[in-house]
Amino acid sequence: MKKEQAPVEILNQGPDIFIPNISVDCIILGFHSCSLKVLLCKFKVCEKWMLPGGFVAKDEDPDESARRVLKDRTGLKNVYLKQFCFFGKKDRIDTGENADMLKRFNIQGDKGRWYTDRFISLGYYSLIKYDEARLFVNEEHEEARWFDIDDIPPLYADHKEIIDTATSTIRKQIGFIPMGYALLPEKFTMPELRCIYEAILGREIDRRNFQRKMLSIGYIQPLNETRRAGAYKSPNLYTFIKDKYEEAEKYGIQVMSNNF
Amino acid sequence: MKKEQAPVEILNQGPDIFIPNISVDCIILGFHSCSLKVLLCKFKVCEKWMLPGGFVAKDEDPDESARRVLKDRTGLKNVYLKQFCFFGKKDRIDTGENADMLKRFNIQGDKGRWYTDRFISLGYYSLIKYDEARLFVNEEHEEARWFDIDDIPPLYADHKEIIDTATSTIRKQIGFIPMGYALLPEKFTMPELRCIYEAILGREIDRRNFQRKMLSIGYIQPLNETRRAGAYKSPNLYTFIKDKYEEAEKYGIQVMSNNF
Numbered sequence: 001m002k003k004e005q006a007p008v009e010i011l012n013q014g015p016d017i018f019i020p021n022i023s024v025d026c027i028i029l030g031f032h033s034c035s036l037k038v039l040l041c042k043f044k045v046c047e048k049w050m051l052p053g054g055f056v057a058k059d060e061d062p063d064e065s066a067r068r069v070l071k072d073r074t075g076l077k078n079v080y081l082k083q084f085c086f087f088g089k090k091d092r093i094d095t096g097e098n099a100d101m102l103k104r105f106n107i108q109g110d111k112g113r114w115y116t117d118r119f120i121s122l123g124y125y126s127l128i129k130y131d132e133a134r135l136f137v138n139e140e141h142e143e144a145r146w147f148d149i150d151d152i153p154p155l156y157a158d159h160k161e162i163i164d165t166a167t168s169t170i171r172k173q174i175g176f177i178p179m180g181y182a183l184l185p186e187k188f189t190m191p192e193l194r195c196i197y198e199a200i201l202g203r204e205i206d207r208r209n210f211q212r213k214m215l216s217i218g219y220i221q222p223l224n225e226t227r228r229a230g231a232y233k234s235p236n237l238y239t240f241i242k243d244k245y246e247e248a249e250k251y252g253i254q255v256m257s258n259n260f
Numbered sequence: 261m262k263k264e265q266a267p268v269e270i271l272n273q274g275p276d277i278f279i280p281n282i283s284v285d286c287i288i289l290g291f292h293s294c295s296l297k298v299l300l301c302k303f304k305v306c307e308k309w310m311l312p313g314g315f316v317a318k319d320e321d322p323d324e325s326a327r328r329v330l331k332d333r334t335g336l337k338n339v340y341l342k343q344f345c346f347f348g349k350k351d352r353i354d355t356g357e358n359a360d361m362l363k364r365f366n367i368q369g370d371k372g373r374w375y376t377d378r379f380i381s382l383g384y385y386s387l388i389k390y391d392e393a394r395l396f397v398n399e400e401h402e403e404a405r406w407f408d409i410d411d412i413p414p415l416y417a418d419h420k421e422i423i424d425t426a427t428s429t430i431r432k433q434i435g436f437i438p439m440g441y442a443l444l445p446e447k448f449t450m451p452e453l454r455c456i457y458e459a460i461l462g463r464e465i466d467r468r469n470f471q472r473k474m475l476s477i478g479y480i481q482p483l484n485e486t487r488r489a490g491a492y493k494s495p496n497l498y499t500f501i502k503d504k505y506e507e508a509e510k511y512g513i514q515v516m517s518n519n520f
Contacts, residue, residue: 019281022380062348062380086346086382088322120282122346172433
């Protein structure tokens with residue numbers, strides 16, 4: 001699988017190219033304007049938004065399929081991407097809805113039949129730097145947009161459950177996931193870092209406790225710089241200590257478990 | 261899927277009954293003689309041990325398939341069972357090895373061909389009470405045995421990687437997993453509980469710290485009983501406070517993150 005393809009082409013190829021009954025879905029998370037965002041796509045012929053996803057080609061590892069989806073949608077390579085779970089309930093997809101989708105794309109007969117069968121989805125989440133992403137879609141057929149993680153529109157199939165499971169997994173493993181390092185630019189403010197943890201933990205965090213702990217564990221360091229912030233007091237800027245953060249991914253940052 | 265079936269029958273049925281290219285593998289963990297054990301099976305015609313596993317019937321949710329495997333192997337229902345990851349690398353299975361297996365079972369021609377294709381495995385782990393399990397296998401074809409988690413024989417395909425990923429996932433989420441509650445009998449000693457955490461964390465834990473923290477978080481309570489222990493001092497017995505443990509599974513036990 002090299003080239004990006006239009007959805008119609010993909011649906012037409014089907015099981016000659018892809019493993020049947022298997023899809024990949026990617027929760028792509030970015031941070032912007034002090035909120036955690038998730039990238040969603042929509043076929044213009046359909047009403048519901050869905051996760052960026054695809055299928056596993058017969059010559060691909062699932063991780064490669066997920067990287068392909070991510071690159072096709074955002075232009076990004078070499079980003080933080082992890083498999084986290086699978087979704088396979090027999091009624092998770094409304095096969096009637098998929099059949100309607102085929103009709104709207106004018107795919108008829110045997111060609112599209114594979115797409116009305118049952119699918120088990122392999123779930124991936126990715127943490128990317130919002131400003132580095134360029135949203136690519138096939139404009140004839142698709143839209144793509146960032147949504148606040150707290151304000152998601154009605155989604156296709158069980159995609160809301162897939163997002164909820166991803167955030168719950170991240171919450172349970174938060175000490176092992178380099179959230180800030182993957183999501184923030186090189187220089188960031190303490191409120192920005194706190195915002196990310198608040199979005200994942202789903203609650204407010206005490207401002208002073210957070211700052212004290214974040215500084216005490218030695219994974220970030222203050223810069224001798226502030227950011228211009230109009231009429232407000234200019235906030236201090238911080239940066240990550242890369243080696244320490246990589247270590248944390250392996251062994252966990254104790255203080256980052258949800259003990260703020 | 262109702263009745264347990266011999267491996268030969270299952271391999272003969274194949275894609276008429278099951279979703280192609282998908283398997284489930286179960287890491288069944290039990291605790292005995294102060295060590296954490298994993299249940300492994302072996303076809304008598306093969307040399308390598310493997311995880312208890314099976315396929316997903318077309319009318320089953322994968323969770324139901326995993327529960328079926330678990331019940332067929334141990335007689336247990338209603339146990340702690342969680343999906344944790346999937347394994348799908350294109351070279352994860354030696355298809356030649358699978359073809360050899362078919363030959364040994366004397367399955368020829370088209371019938372077994374589905375089994376020499378690529379499989380994506382859905383990984384489950386289960387925590388069970390060792391003394392309640394009854395190992396069932398098809399004795400004509402199979403063996404089943406508990407192995408110390410630290411002393412596992414050479415395994416089929418990527419099954420060692422599946423076990424390592426399961427223990428690593430449990431380690432990262434240890435505050436959210438009712439390890440002791442699921443693995444220990446109603447009455448247990450403090451060293452038994454500590455043993456479980458040591459096996460999962462892969463290191464020794466300070467005896468006194470562990471005891472102090474376990475008691476301070478209020479999830480276990482001392483009983484006014486000891487266990488007879490021959491010439492040694494009789495150790496005190498403890499029990500779990502069920503409601504608290506169920507709460508912990510939802511919200512996490514902060515102190516159980518690897519901070520002993």
